[in-house]
Amino acid sequence: xxxxxxxxxxxxxxxxxxxxxxxxxxxxxxxxxxxxxxxxxxxxxxxxxxxxxxxxxxxxxxxxxxxxxxxxxxxxxxxxxxxxxxxxxxxxxxxxxxxxxxxxxxxxxxxx
Amino acid sequence: xxxxxxxxxxxxxxxxxxxxxxxxxxxxxxxxxxxxxxxxxxxxxxxxxxxxxxxxxxxxxxxxxxxxxxxxxxxxxxxxxxxxxxxxxxxxxxxxxxxxxxxxxxxxxxxx
Numbered sequence: 001x002x003x004x005x006x007x008x009x010x011x012x013x014x015x016x017x018x019x020x021x022x023x024x025x026x027x028x029x030x031x032x033x034x035x036x037x038x039x040x041x042x043x044x045x046x047x048x049x050x051x052x053x054x055x056x057x058x059x060x061x062x063x064x065x066x067x068x069x070x071x072x073x074x075x076x077x078x079x080x081x082x083x084x085x086x087x088x089x090x091x092x093x094x095x096x097x098x099x100x101x102x103x104x105x106x107x108x109x110x111x112x
Numbered sequence: 113x114x115x116x117x118x119x120x121x122x123x124x125x126x127x128x129x130x131x132x133x134x135x136x137x138x139x140x141x142x143x144x145x146x147x148x149x150x151x152x153x154x155x156x157x158x159x160x161x162x163x164x165x166x167x168x169x170x171x172x173x174x175x176x177x178x179x180x181x182x183x184x185x186x187x188x189x190x191x192x193x194x195x196x197x198x199x200x201x202x203x204x205x206x207x208x209x210x211x212x213x214x215x216x217x218x219x220x221x222x223x224x
Contacts, residue, residue, distance in 0.1 A: 034212070043116075043203050043215035044155060087155075099145075099168060100205075100213060102155035 003027065003090045009107040012082075018075040020106050022088030025069040032091045033064060034100070035073045037084040044087065044102070047073065078110045114138040116216035118204050124222045125194055133189045133219045135204030144187045145205040145213060146179065148172070155203065161187065194223045 005023040012018040024033060032051050036044040048055055048062045050071070055062045061074040075082055087105040117136045125131050137144050146158040159169040161179050178190045187206075191198055199222050205213040 036215075038155070041149070041201055041218065041220070043205075043217050046212050046214065049212065099157045099160060099170075100147075100155075101157065102147075104154055 004088045006106045018078040020073040034089045039084040118216040135187045137206030141206035147203045148200040150200045
């Protein structure tokens with residue numbers, strides 16, 4: 001089962017930063033936080049992941065609280081193409097692989 | 113940039129028929145996965161595969177399902193006798209080790 005809680009939906013004005021929150025209060029010390037997104041019914045697309053420190057790549061920034069119980073994905077300048085469902089996932093790692101358990105995610109709509 | 117590919121993109125079949133969904137994972141990856149997404153629902157883990165054997169499977173992955181890596185490049189999901197409720201998007205994913213999974217574009221299966 002998904003170990004995260006996200007708002008069902010959010011709107012963001014085009015060109016503005018989109019801040020998507022996620023709660024993962026039961027996260028274990030060796031579990032990473034991953035963010036994926038899904039545009040329409042396409043395959044989930046990897047965005048970013050982190051363990052403790054804040055992370056940034058060409059797509060987004062990930063801010064993880066010091067207690068690791070929550071995180072925020074930041075899309076710095078949202079475009080219409082960022083309209084998608086965003087999934088925050090805590091990775092459950094097992095020896096021979098790692099299943100990803102997807103929740104219902106946050107449906108982000110970028111408004112012109 | 114390497115990608116996971118899947119064929120066919122769409123498959124329509126009659127109830128009770130066998131279907132094989134094909135995936136070509138990223139070439140140096142070692143772990144392979146199948147997920148499915150029923151229309152309007154969450155992405156659900158089906159099975160993971162490593163070193164030519166199933167490493168983990170969900171309760172969805174019953175005796176009607178099987179996976180195979182018949183050669184060095186393909187990874188297949190077979191449904192022996194399809195049911196109406198097998199209609200869904202099926203996503204293949206792969207990774208090198210216990211980190212980011214990369215998803216294919218999916219196969220839309222419709223069982224009539």
